[in-house]
Amino acid sequence: MSLAKLFSLIQYPLPHHLLSRLVGRLAECRQPALRNALVRAFIRRFGVDMAEAAEPDPTAYATFNDFFTRALKTDARPIGEGVVSPADGRLSQFGAIEAGQLLQAKGHRFSAMELLGGDGDAARHFLGGSFATVYLSPSDYHRVHMPFAGTLTEMVYVPGRLFSVNAATTAHVPNLFARNERLVCHFDTEHGPMALVLVGAMIVAAIETVWAGQITPLPRGEVQRLRFDTPVRLEKGQEMGRFKLGSTVVMAFAEPLSFADGIEAGDKVQMGQSLGELAK
Template sequence: MRSVTGAQAGTAAGMHRSHESPELPTLRWRAALSLLKRLPQGALSRGFGRLADAPIPARMRPAVLGAFARAVGADVAEAELPLEAYPTLNRFFTRRLAAGARTWPSDPSVVASPVDGAVGQLGTVREGRLIQAKGRLYEVAQLLEDEAAAARYEGGSFITLYLSPKDYHRIHAPVGGEIREARHVPGWLLPVNAPSVAHTQDLFARNERLMCHVDGPMGRVAVVAVGAYNVGRISAAFDRAWNAPPGENAWVTNRRGLRSAARTYDPPVRVNRGDEVMTFHLGSTVVLVFEPGRVELLPSLVVDQPVRLGMSIGTAR
């Protein structure tokens, strides 16, 4: 099984050395992150969420949303609807793609990217740890908030995919199978950009997250959606009753008073590869973790490489 490529700065063993020094961001970024840790991230993000939900007059939507799209580099030609059809910034951000904008592999043994984004880190789960950034490791048990579930992934592959504001923000199943377990873990809402990932220990295991496990021909696959600063909402398409408030613009995460909650499904929720499973409402990062001996990530994948929804990222072993 592959771990990381030479282009990713060495072997997996080298990447997992605990004494390797992290590459720290600039002093300005470190100061900003230190300040943000002390601020009420949830409240600030909910405030930004209210702004993102503010109705935009129909005649102003092309100008306002067009300016946002140009600022972040979003391709409006791939959107399902014209700009005037999106009543708020959030509804544009969670836009669906136009028919035919993405394709999925015909080979059932292929693992497909669940999102548009870029590769963060990838490798092998060793001694229960994943790579966050150079010199920064974190525990898969903390990420999943489940020791028993984490034990199943020891020696398996993982990949982190970062979504920037320009990207399509719906998350799809990378493999087909059944969802029997899911979990929501409240937490921080720190940024997940490169400076924050390099500087903040255990960032992905501390930020708020929504996850599900897909059981199928490729074993169990953990799909972990990690929230981030500014809104921090994640909705569940595999369990729409979990979302609140009622309606299309509803979500699971970043609501006052929530505690960690696990759900089980009997009968399980069936998903095909490519089915929508979650949505980011402004955010963030997806971590995929595979059981050992089941999936080999493509040797051509490297850190910062762009990926598109449906693109092959691995194959069944």
């Protein structure tokens, strides 16, 4: 048995939510000595480039979470043409949504309907469309931005497990992104409906949005929907949310996306990097 398979199997019995909430409490610690020790150890371990940060002094952050979700300098991530990456990370998979299915990893597909919380009407918008998945490792910048402009119409919290979302788990846990806790954000755009799905993961303490603040964790284990009668308009490249520790963003587009030449699954991408062009 491979180490990747073993790593995936041992996650099944773990108390995902308990572990994540405990890590979350530690990450919110305001005791200076502990906070600074955590931040410095993290910078050394993952080679974080603080020169990109709007606040480069690692001791200036009130909590580890504030450091982890730090803003970048305004010129650190230029915004490219067409559809751009919503985050720094690894473009784990991308392509067409075929028969309502998205590719998770070789040998594993999952349904758009399950990803969107069992909403068949919403999933039908994406038949014949495209998707792209970006995995954010702990070392990446952890704010999520708009791949292009849109108006928020609905936000859906979907409860679930909190498996790791790294490459090993993605390759061995079926329906991973449709099993984990997630936040589905629906937008109207000039190219039709778009869904940005912020997927939770083990030791991800919380998911936040710019319009509603911290969303997860929620105490009730049921799908919760919130419609927006007052429009929330976000422009291309504008921040829409953030993760407190690493996770994954799944983008679903109603229109086919012509991906940029030379782009391949597994490539490192940066927020604002052009991924391709949608049909006009």
